[in-house]
Amino acid sequence: MSKNPIITIKDVSKVFGFGDATTIALDEVSLDINKGEFIAVMGPSGSGKTTLMNIIGLLDRPSHGVHKLNSRDVSRYSQTKQAKTRRDNIGFIFQSFNLLSGMSAIENVALPLAYKRKTQTKRLKTASQVLEHVGLKDREYYLPSQLSGGQLQRVAIARALVNEPSIIIADEPTGNLDSVSARVVMEMLADIHKTGNTVIMVTHNPSLTRYADRILYMLDGNIIYDEASAVGEVPDRVKKAINALRKSDDDEKLASVSAMIETMPDPKSEEKKSGSKPKKSSRRRKKKGRKK
Numbered sequence: 001m002s003k004n005p006i007i008t009i010k011d012v013s014k015v016f017g018f019g020d021a022t023t024i025a026l027d028e029v030s031l032d033i034n035k036g037e038f039i040a041v042m043g044p045s046g047s048g049k050t051t052l053m054n055i056i057g058l059l060d061r062p063s064h065g066v067h068k069l070n071s072r073d074v075s076r077y078s079q080t081k082q083a084k085t086r087r088d089n090i091g092f093i094f095q096s097f098n099l100l101s102g103m104s105a106i107e108n109v110a111l112p113l114a115y116k117r118k119t120q121t122k123r124l125k126t127a128s129q130v131l132e133h134v135g136l137k138d139r140e141y142y143l144p145s146q147l148s149g150g151q152l153q154r155v156a157i158a159r160a161l162v163n164e165p166s167i168i169i170a171d172e173p174t175g176n177l178d179s180v181s182a183r184v185v186m187e188m189l190a191d192i193h194k195t196g197n198t199v200i201m202v203t204h205n206p207s208l209t210r211y212a213d214r215i216l217y218m219l220d221g222n223i224i225y226d227e228a229s230a231v232g233e234v235p236d237r238v239k240k241a242i243n244a245l246r247k248s249d250d251d252e253k254l255a256s257v258s259a260m261i262e263t264m265p266d267p268k269s270e271e272k273k274s275g276s277k278p279k280k281s282s283r284r285r286k287k288k289g290r291k292k
Helices: 049-056 079-089 105-114 120-133 149-161 179-194 206-211 236-248 251-263 267-274 282-291
Strands: 005-016 023-034 038-042 064-069 090-094 167-171 198-202 214-219 222-226
Touching: 005 049, 023 049, 023 064, 023 198, 023 222, 038 049, 038 179, 038 206, 049 167, 049 198, 079 090, 090 149, 105 120, 105 149, 120 149, 149 179, 167 179, 179 198, 179 206
Parallel strands: 038 198, 038 214, 090 167, 167 198
Antiparallel strands: 005 023, 005 064, 214 222
């Protein structure tokens, strides 16, 4: 996995509304995503997960801050240039599939290629090859209404892959699936990741984080935990967030944050496995170096 950031988010905020109706969806979030990472993003409803994904995926613009893709500040691009950049670099997989009901599976998969001005013959040939890759060669001309939930999501994955993007954004990709279909879809995402794609997945299901090599936890528009910089420990700000939630009597958010912490690696168990003490974050090492 490359250590060069393919995505850089610096001090990004997203504000909706005006005056007393102002809502801060993202609050000065900073994040580097390296090429080839598989990142799982968790957090309660309203924590800013989808807003962050929309900004990373160039579906929305930040109110403040910088968004770089391949070292280029795409937040300053025109809408047309953002659309082209999105088409060439990013594939989307949604919880609700977002397939066109009047089109067959192969037509849905071929649709993104129309924006590249490829002929219909080439579009359908490429779409057929991708559908074969996801195991749906025999369902090419089925309408969405004739497919199961798992098959619909595999069509959606094929559509996301047809332009050969380097980044896959999956927003609750298993949210509408049974456990068997969810496992198939996750194994497919894992295979996509193994080919070198960067995968960013939003999920409420802690068990799916085992497919990721890095987990982010969000709350109230902030990333409150990032395994890349704090492996095996619960930061003080997470504890403060829990205490604040307890005082506010928001049981739903408290349960969600508590579930997050339960999925975090335990420093003691990590020490037993490795036979050594868990590593401190790079941020802390830098601070100690300055004191010396």
